[in-house]
Every structure is written in structure tokens, then in C-alpha cells.
Amino acid sequence: MAEIVLISGLSGAGRSGAANVLEDLGWFVIDNLPTALVSTFVDLAAKPGSEIAKLALVGGRDHANVLSKVAELRADGHNVRVLFLDTTTAQLVKRYDATRRRHPLAAQADGLVESIELERKQLDKVRGSADLIIDTTDLNVHQLKDRILQAFDHGTESRLQVAVESFGFKHGLPLDADMVLDVRFLPNPHWDEGLRPLTGHDPAVSDYVLETSSGSDFVDRIHDLLSSLLPQYESEGRSYLTVAIGCTGGRHRSVAVAEELAGRLRSDGVAVRAAHRDLAR
Structure with missing residues (x-):
């Protein structure tokens, strides 16, 4: 075949x-x-x-x-x-x-x-x-x-591959998203002059977003949700899933959450990659 x-x-x-x-x-x-x-x-x-x-x-x-x-x-x-x-x-x-x-x-x-x-x-x-x-x-x-x-480029590997992609709503929704999550309710580093030039890759921004009760609770819940859903997608023969996480500009909150979520899924053994569409805008 x-x-x-x-x-x-x-x-x-x-x-x-x-x-x-x-x-x-x-x-x-x-x-x-x-x-x-x-x-x-x-x-x-x-x-x-x-x-x-x-x-x-x-x-x-x-x-x-x-x-x-x-x-x-x-x-x-x-x-x-x-x-x-x-x-x-x-x-x-x-x-x-x-x-x-x-x-x-x-x-x-x-x-x-x-x-x-x-x-x-x-x-x-x-x-x-x-x-x-x-x-x-x-x-x-x-x-x-x-x-x-x-x-x-994965040889004969056929397991579900997950992409966690950050984006900014002001630049439009990603066309390839299967699931879209809105994190604009989280504290916005943009309004902190010391954090504004940084991105979600920087520990100071990541801590600002994720070390709040709302940030940590959100990631915990989404991680639990995906952990239960991914085996179901895979059992249905799904090969790829793109989870898009959006904030206003796509530089701070969405990047920090996407990296944290991708890291947790990777620790679970999921084939996952993180991408950041609007990081350079």
C-alpha cells in the first residue's frame, strides 16, 4: 500500500x-x-x-x-x-x-x-x-x-503532531487554526514600561503572565483539556492539530502561554512545536 x-x-x-x-x-x-x-x-x-x-x-x-x-x-x-x-x-x-x-x-x-x-x-x-x-x-x-x-520528516511515525501557535488578534486569526484560545483577559505586560520592549520569551514577562492565579489556572485547565482530547483526536485518525493562542498584539501574553503549554505537552511525550506568528511585528 x-x-x-x-x-x-x-x-x-x-x-x-x-x-x-x-x-x-x-x-x-x-x-x-x-x-x-x-x-x-x-x-x-x-x-x-x-x-x-x-x-x-x-x-x-x-x-x-x-x-x-x-x-x-x-x-x-x-x-x-x-x-x-x-x-x-x-x-x-x-x-x-x-x-x-x-x-x-x-x-x-x-x-x-x-x-x-x-x-x-x-x-x-x-x-x-x-x-x-x-x-x-x-x-x-x-x-x-x-x-x-x-x-x-518523521520516517514512519504516524502519531498526532501538535502545533501551539501564538498570534495577535489585531493582525487577524490564523487561517490554519483548529482551536483558538483568547488570553486577552490575562494581565498585559504592554502597560508596564519595563516589560513592553520584551517578549513572552523573556522570563520577566513569562513570570508576569503565568505567576498570577488567572494565568496558572488557565494553563492548568487547558493542559488538562488537551491531555484528554489528544488521544481522542489520534484515535479518530487525526495526524495534525493546531492550537492558536491569541492576545492583542501577539508578543507577550500569547507567547508566554504558548511556550508554557507546549513545554508541558512535550513533557507528556506529545510531538509538539511552538510557533509565534506575530512576535516580530
Whole structure:
């Protein structure tokens, strides 16, 4: 049985970049493959003597049949994961303006923004069924590579991988969040002139946030909640979970809480990484 990753997502969101990283990891990559041909290539990869152990398929424009094909492959016993690359419409407009390329759906819509939103609508069900969503809005090519490596460079390990991501609400919600937690009720170091230039990585800020009764109680409760939920997600076949923790700016409270929570989960043996989207803003 083949191990398969279907790479989907918005045009311009980084599908080709993700495919290149997987190819470097030894995956056999086929770009822009019509859904009707997926079974043919999977059958070839699964034949005795085939040297293709891992197959990455970059989806084409036939969005309507993607999920039915994924269900068919899983029913045949293949290990199939769906990776979805997402980004904001504003960011996509910037990328298309920079490359001067034509959007694939330009003939079906009036203008670039309309083309992007049309494709977003067509891909809504695929996004909702994805095993892993990566928001590339604020990622450069190196950061995208790191995210792909963290998700896929684990040999045969299949246990649930958790990302704890801090962010600032004033910069918008992370597109790849499965669970969003609001910590704006905690004491805000921003109003302390000595703490304002620091971040949640600094012990003074971390202590200010976490050594209060509200801070320690919140982390205790969320840790307990996740400890009970993660085995349930894993038993349902979930491979990835992103927990987003937000404060106002994404530099102090959310960072301190995310680091503390990630550290506790790591001590529990959970495969976890901490990320901080808005730390440098």
C-alpha cells in the first residue's frame, strides 16, 4: 500500500513550494495531476517491485472530485493525507501583482479578487477535510520548508503532531487554526514600561503572565483539556492539530502561554512545536 499526500490549496499559496520540499525528502511528486488519473499512478506505485514508496500528488483544477478520490484510496487501504495551503486574499493579490501571472480562474470571474474568491469557494470542502492546513500568509520559502519538514520528516511515525501557535488578534486569526484560545483577559505586560520592549520569551514577562492565579489556572485547565482530547483526536485518525493562542498584539501574553503549554505537552511525550506568528511585528 502506498503512502500518499495530496497537496491542495489556493493557487499562489505555495503548493509548488511544498511539493519541492517533499521531493527533496524522497517523495515521488507529480504536479497538476487530473483527478481522473490519480488511481492510475497510485496503482503503478503500489505494484510489486515499484521503487515509489511515498507519492505526493499536487492537485489540478478538478476540485469537485478530490474528496471522493481520497475516500476511494483510503478504502483501498492506502495511507492518504491531505495537505492544504491557504493564505489571505490580500496576500494573494500582492503575489499575483509581483509575478504578473494570470489566475487560473481568470476567465470565469471579473477581476483577480473575484477569481481568488471563486477558487476559495470551490475548495471550501477540501479545506474542511484537510489533515493539515498551512497558512502561508506570513511565511517565506524557508519558513514554509521548515513547516513541511516538521510535518513530514518523521520516517514512519504516524502519531498526532501538535502545533501551539501564538498570534495577535489585531493582525487577524490564523487561517490554519483548529482551536483558538483568547488570553486577552490575562494581565498585559504592554502597560508596564519595563516589560513592553520584551517578549513572552523573556522570563520577566513569562513570570508576569503565568505567576498570577488567572494565568496558572488557565494553563492548568487547558493542559488538562488537551491531555484528554489528544488521544481522542489520534484515535479518530487525526495526524495534525493546531492550537492558536491569541492576545492583542501577539508578543507577550500569547507567547508566554504558548511556550508554557507546549513545554508541558512535550513533557507528556506529545510531538509538539511552538510557533509565534506575530512576535516580530
